[in-house]
Every structure is written in structure tokens, then in C-alpha cells.
Amino acid sequence: MTTLISKPEHQDREVHRVLLGKKQILVTEDEPLLPQLERAGVQVEYQCREGYCSSCMIKLLWGKVSYPVEPLAWVNSGYMLTCCAIVKSDIEIAML
Amino acid sequence: MSYSTFNRKQFDSLQQPMFFGENVNVARYDQQKHPIFEKLIEKQLSFFWRPEEVDLSNDRKDFLKLEEHEQHIFLSNLKYQTLLDSVQGRSPNVALLPIVSLPELETWIETWSFSETIHSRSYTHIIRNIVNDPTKVFDDIVVNDEIAKRAISVSKYYDDLIELVNLYNTLGLGVHKVPDRGEVVVTMKTLKKALYLTIASVNVLEAIRFYVSFACSFAFAERTLMEGNAKIIKLIARDEALHLNGTQHMLNLMMSGRDDPEMAVIAQECQQDVINIFVEAAQQEKDWAQYLFKDGSMIGLNAQILGQYVEYITNVRMQAIGLETQFATKNNPIPWINAWLVSDNVQVAPQEAEISSYLVGQIDNDLDGADFDDFDL
Ligand code: FES
Numbered sequence A: 001m002t003t004l005i006s007k008p009e010h011q012d013r014e015v016h017r018v019l020l021g022k023k024q025i026l027v028t029e030d031e032p033l034l035p036q037l038e039r040a041g042v043q044v045e046y047q048c049r050e051g052y053c054s055s056c057m058i059k060l061l062w063g064k065v066s067y068p069v070e071p072l073a074w075v076n077s078g079y080m081l082t083c084c085a086i087v088k089s090d091i092e093i094a095m096l
Numbered sequence B: 001m002s003y004s005t006f007n008r009k010q011f012d013s014l015q016q017p018m019f020f021g022e023n024v025n026v027a028r029y030d031q032q033k034h035p036i037f038e039k040l041i042e043k044q045l046s047f048f049w050r051p052e053e054v055d056l057s058n059d060r061k062d063f064l065k066l067e068e069h070e071q072h073i074f075l076s077n078l079k080y081q082t083l084l085d086s087v088q089g090r091s092p093n094v095a096l097l098p099i100v101s102l103p104e105l106e107t108w109i110e111t112w113s114f115s116e117t118i119h120s121r122s123y124t125h126i127i128r129n130i131v132n133d134p135t136k137v138f139d140d141i142v143v144n145d146e147i148a149k150r151a152i153s154v155s156k157y158y159d160d161l162i163e164l165v166n167l168y169n170t171l172g173l174g175v176h177k178v179p180d181r182g183e184v185v186v187t188m189k190t191l192k193k194a195l196y197l198t199i200a201s202v203n204v205l206e207a208i209r210f211y212v213s214f215a216c217s218f219a220f221a222e223r224t225l226m227e228g229n230a231k232i233i234k235l236i237a238r239d240e241a242l243h244l245n246g247t248q249h250m251l252n253l254m255m256s257g258r259d260d261p262e263m264a265v266i267a268q269e270c271q272q273d274v275i276n277i278f279v280e281a282a283q284q285e286k287d288w289a290q291y292l293f294k295d296g297s298m299i300g301l302n303a304q305i306l307g308q309y310v311e312y313i314t315n316v317r318m319q320a321i322g323l324e325t326q327f328a329t330k331n332n333p334i335p336w337i338n339a340w341l342v343s344d345n346v347q348v349a350p351q352e353a354e355i356s357s358y359l360v361g362q363i364d365n366d367l368d369g370a371d372f373d374d375f376d377l
């Protein structure tokens, strides 16, 4: 379930759960998924980190993500680009 | 039929397929059937660089200090890359321009090929700076067996397509008797099949074959050796990421049937051929890694690790065009390579403590957990 938390120094922030196998990582909408996964110790492939090389593509099993800027890489349905997608709901992902 | 450099017919270019429709007439970019190719052109232009801007004087000193087997690794990769970019600097133009039907795609092909010529020029720049006699290095490219094997597999599909298109443009569709070659069947289907396999093999060339050399170049740079070279390779890798985007789009558009419904049928029929192209190339690259390290490995890299990386990157590339991955390696065995591959203008996520840990800690307490009992928190 997506949680709304209030903190004095920030605006209300949406926090979502990202499920990856048996792991759960909590992420915000403040930045794309990739750096948040990295800080959580999850190794994700990347190259350009700006949406054109498709190296960071992973499976999006369910849930919603959005792209503030339309990426140049082709994204098949059921997949997402971690470097530029903002997580918009709880989601479940899978690597290769 | 016969190619025209300025098609006099009146037609709506937005209704044309990417290939084998009308020859392009007006080079206009105010409207595009596939805007991605216009975006790739702009991006590629914004990436423009010149090899001479990279200073290689330290590389010369480094090179002299390398052990003999390391010099072999370095020069062999350079030779292989020279081969690949020699092919790429001309073949998209020769093979694809006669059959392209969209102005934005036509210009993307030319822009793409042009950027490959910069890569070729950069190899001359590197070789000139590190060895006294560049001719020795260049001359070996055509006689070296290990490189020759690869030359055949990277040029074969292009050459087949070019032959078919030449026959098509001079004699039209039909079965043609060609001296030394026998009967060649030229139908829309054989043409489109040859095109599809060519694009797949180019995708493999740019998205997989280059990465073995990239890994070696960056492994030297990790030891602060050959850093000028690494800088150049970084720029090349950035370009190649755009090029592979281009071929991935072409393949995905063809498969989807959105561009040319007939192409979707061909893509379906050729799926196993394409899988084979990927698997064979991966094997060749693994063999190449064996050849590179035949006299000794380098710190941080050996034939086995590099072989695993080839399998891994092949999986990544296959997934990008919707193909079943073929190798068991699901993790990058040399994750440090990505920090080298990333473009300078983009910051790699720093391990900043800032928001997340504080925030995450707080949120953890709010979990009701009911839905996620099985997950480690
Ligand atoms: S890292 Fe290149 S598209 Fe995400």
C-alpha cells in the first residue's frame, strides 16, 4: 500500500514499495528508480542514465511508473527503464 | 526498381514504410513518420567530438611499459575495433540508403555512418601515438586469422543484402542468373528477409561485439594505464549506445508490424535465425577473449570473466528486442565497467545518505506488513 507521510521540512511525499523477488525497497517520487535501487544495494545494469541506451531495462510485473521526459529508448510493455522512470504506485519488478 | 536520387513522384512520405517504399525525394524534417530518428540525429550531432582533442602522450609511455601479452591484448582489440568501424563507416550507407523511404531515417543512417568514420579516425590517432610504425598494425587486420573470421561474420549479411538490392535495382524482381553465383531469387520477401537479418547482425555488432574491447580498455584505465585511450573509448561507447538504439527501434518497429505489416510476418519467420545470430556472435566473442588472453590475463580480467560478461550483455540486448534470453549469466560479472561507460555529463548516483535512509527508517514503522509478510524488510 502506498503511504503518504508528512514531514515538516518536506512537502507530503508519496512513498511506494518496490518488490524484487523476496526484497522490498521503499522509494519516493523525487528521483528515478535506478539511484534508489543502487542506494538500497541492488545492482542494476546501466550505461547512459538518460533513457537512450536501454541497458537499464527491467521487467515491470505490475504497478505504475511514469516518465517525466519521454525516453529515446524503445520500451516494450511489461518493461521499464529504471534510469528515468518515476515510480507512481507500489510495483513489482524482476531483473533478467 | 531503379534507384533515383530525386524521386519525381508525388506521394505522402508519412505513409511510406522505413524501407522498400518510394525512394526519398525531399529531405524534409518538419514532419516525421518515426520521430525517433530525428531525435537520434539531434542527439548524435550534440555528441560531436574530435579524436585529436584527446591527448595521448601519456598513453605512449604507458604502452611501452605494458608487458608483452598486455600489448597484444591492447593492439588486438584496436585492430578488431578498426575492422568493425571500417565496416560501419560505409555499410549503413551502401546497404541501406538505396532502399530507405523516410527522410528522417535516411539522414539518421548518414549521421550514424558519419559518426563511425570519427571512430575510425580515432584509431589512427591512437595507433599513430603509441607505435612507431602504424602500417604494421593496420596491415595485420586483413591477414590476421582471428580478425578475418570476424570480418566474415560482420560483413556477410550486409554483403548479401547489397547483392540482392543491386539485382533488384538493375533487373527487378525475379530469378536472375548471376555469373559465379548461379540463380539468385529476388522477391520482396527475400529482400526484406535479407534486410531484417542485416539489421539484427548490425545490432549485434554494435551492442555486443564492441563490448569486449570496451571492457579491456577500461580494465587498463582502472589501473590508470592508457587513460587517453579510455577517454576516446568512452566517447565511442556513448555514440554506440545511440546506434544500438537506432537498430533496436528498426527491429522493434519491424516486429510490431506498425511500420510495414509484411515485415512483421518476416520477423516472425526469422526469429530463430536472429536468435542464432546473437548466440553465434556471443560464441565468437568468447573465442576472441580466449585469443586475447592466450599469453596471459590482465589484472581484473581473464577469458572466463570476459566470457561471462559477453553472455550477460547478450542477454541484455536480446531482452531489449523482445527475444528470450539464451544464457544463464544473469548478473554483470564486471559491474565497474558501467561507471566507465556512463557519459560524463551524467552524474553517477553518489552514495549520499541524505533522504532515503532517514525516510525509509520512518516508513518501515508505518508498514502494516500484512500484504508483504514474505518479504525481507
Ligand atoms: S541507462 Fe541508458 S536507458 Fe537507462
Ligand SMILES: [Fe+2]
Pocket (backbone or CB within 6 Å): B085, B088, B115, B116, B119, B236, B240
Ligand atoms: Fe563505431
Ligand SMILES: [Fe+2]
Pocket (backbone or CB within 6 Å): B088, B116, B206, B239, B240, B243
Ligand atoms: Fe556504431
